[in-house]
Amino acid sequence: MYRWDFLPVLANADLLLQGLVNTLAVTGTALAFGIPLGLALALARLSGRRWLAWPAGFVIEFFRTTPPLVQLFWFFFALPVLIRVEMTPFMAAALTFSIQSAAFFAEVFRGGIVSIERGQWEAARALGMTPPQSMRRIILPQAVKRMIPAFMERAIELMKTTTLVATVSYADLLFQANEIAQKTFRPLEVFTVAAGIYFTVILLFSLMARQLERRLAVSGESTVH
Amino acid sequence: MAEPLLRTIGLRKSFGEREVLRGIDLSVAPGERIAILGASGSGKSTFLRCLNFMEIPTAGSVELGGRMLGAERKRRDGGIDRVYAEPELTRVRQRVGMVFQQFNLFPHMTALENVMEGLRTVKGVKAPAARERAMAELARVGLADHAEQYPARLSGGQKQRVAIARALAMDPELLLFDEPTSALDPELVGEVLGVIRSLAEEGRTMLLVTHELGFAYHVATRVIFIADGEIHESGTPDEVLKHPQRERTQAFLARHREFSL
Numbered sequence: 001m002y003r004w005d006f007l008p009v010l011a012n013a014d015l016l017l018q019g020l021v022n023t024l025a026v027t028g029t030a031l032a033f034g035i036p037l038g039l040a041l042a043l044a045r046l047s048g049r050r051w052l053a054w055p056a057g058f059v060i061e062f063f064r065t066t067p068p069l070v071q072l073f074w075f076f077f078a079l080p081v082l083i084r085v086e087m088t089p090f091m092a093a094a095l096t097f098s099i100q101s102a103a104f105f106a107e108v109f110r111g112g113i114v115s116i117e118r119g120q121w122e123a124a125r126a127l128g129m130t131p132p133q134s135m136r137r138i139i140l141p142q143a144v145k146r147m148i149p150a151f152m153e154r155a156i157e158l159m160k161t162t163t164l165v166a167t168v169s170y171a172d173l174l175f176q177a178n179e180i181a182q183k184t185f186r187p188l189e190v191f192t193v194a195a196g197i198y199f200t201v202i203l204l205f206s207l208m209a210r211q212l213e214r215r216l217a218v219s220g221e222s223t224v225h
Numbered sequence: 226m227a228e229p230l231l232r233t234i235g236l237r238k239s240f241g242e243r244e245v246l247r248g249i250d251l252s253v254a255p256g257e258r259i260a261i262l263g264a265s266g267s268g269k270s271t272f273l274r275c276l277n278f279m280e281i282p283t284a285g286s287v288e289l290g291g292r293m294l295g296a297e298r299k300r301r302d303g304g305i306d307r308v309y310a311e312p313e314l315t316r317v318r319q320r321v322g323m324v325f326q327q328f329n330l331f332p333h334m335t336a337l338e339n340v341m342e343g344l345r346t347v348k349g350v351k352a353p354a355a356r357e358r359a360m361a362e363l364a365r366v367g368l369a370d371h372a373e374q375y376p377a378r379l380s381g382g383q384k385q386r387v388a389i390a391r392a393l394a395m396d397p398e399l400l401l402f403d404e405p406t407s408a409l410d411p412e413l414v415g416e417v418l419g420v421i422r423s424l425a426e427e428g429r430t431m432l433l434v435t436h437e438l439g440f441a442y443h444v445a446t447r448v449i450f451i452a453d454g455e456i457h458e459s460g461t462p463d464e465v466l467k468h469p470q471r472e473r474t475q476a477f478l479a480r481h482r483e484f485s486l
Contacts, residue, residue, distance in 0.1 A: 119325060141333050
């Protein structure tokens with residue numbers, strides 16, 4: 001019978017905490033850049049102008065269909081060779097996951113936007129709104145509301161995918177857990193705790209998102225049931 | 226006769242191979258209230274939607290306030306198309322209000338915000354002035370006490386009255402009603418027709434696609450009957466509804482009266 005001993009993990013709690021901070025830093029950066037960029041990609045793809053729609057479509061499909069690990073290696077190892085930039089593990093990770101999540105968010109945005117009934121466009125246009133005004137005032141606010149569940153799904157997926165950054169020696173939560181495991185010979189305990197941290201953080205965000213959905217549900221139509 | 230507010234000349238509209246409007250000439254004088262009747266699929270809604278360019282006409286032209294809209298463009302085969310630039314259409318739509326069959330209220334805004342939206346976003350009116358104006362329009366349609374309600378909490382009749390207030394707030398020169406009561410439960414039709422009648426009494430210019438023959442008879446100054454994308458018969462309500470001259474108009478009216486008391 002295996003005897004669980006969490007004391008060594010507790011002794012290295014500061015390292016785990018540091019790892020969590022780093023994980024949140026990459027995830028937060030990727031969200032901060034990925035969401036606006038995703039919106040821009042979605043609008044470009046929907047614009048009806050080929051010179052905008054095609055490049056946007058290419059970026060979206062390329063980053064959705066290639067493995068994130070390859071993208072990360074490419075930004076970390078290949079980009080510095082090609083354009084002579086210093087690439088820290090954090091920069092490579094932030095860049096990779098910003099663009100990669102933008103590609104996924106673009107599709108979430110696009111799905112939300114096209115799900116809004118034609119009548120909403122017509123009512124906005126009939127008042128004399130320009131297409132950009134209609135999008136900003138009428139379509140997007142409704143689309144964003146419908147997108148929250150899909151959006152949350154992507155954000156969770158993103159946070160878990162960032163564990164790949166350990167491969168370029170970025171000290172995220174999983175990287176730190178691995179270090180502690182090798183140091184203390186207590187991998188079961190360390191990885192159990194690490195999983196518990198992911199679980200807790202993501203559950204917390206999930207609950208906050210539901211709270212947000214409820215608050216946005218005041219107008220009567222919403223995704224909460 | 227006064228200069229027409231709106232005039233269509235040979236207006237045509239096709240969806241792919243299907244020709245829905247086959248050349249409609251209509252002149253609307255200020256203060257006229259024209260009821261447009263026709264069987265479903267006759268093209269009457271499409272005609273209305275061409276007037277504020279929810280649909281772009283395939284051929285023919287529209288004049289608003291004496292000015293022809295759009296610009297000519299030569300086709301390769303030598304014919305001439307009219308093309309419409311988005312900024313011009315945006316300006317036209319500010320002058321031509323529309324009320325839809327399905328209301329199309331903005332569900333993420335309260336009744337008041339729905340009515341304020343055009344004033345704020347399109348006309349750039351400051352919030353306090355827009356609020357005051359919007360409240361006045363809501364009061365006109367009898368919904369001042371529902372200003373803070375979201376559309377989801379309003380009945381169909383109330384929604385349509387908010388939609389009318391939303392259109393009125395823009396001070397349109399011409400109002401288009403596209404079957405405004407067709408989506409309503411029968412007991413809610415009256416309140417909406419009542420609001421439209423009060424607008425008629427103010428002398429507003431309006432075009433109304435409707436199946437409410439009695440309402441058309443009492444409120445319209447002119448009735449046109451559209452069949453197969455053309456104006457089949459046109460005249461005063463008395464002429465068209467009481468003494469129709471043409472067979473298809475008579476058959477249409479007979480079908481409508483079949484089950485009336």
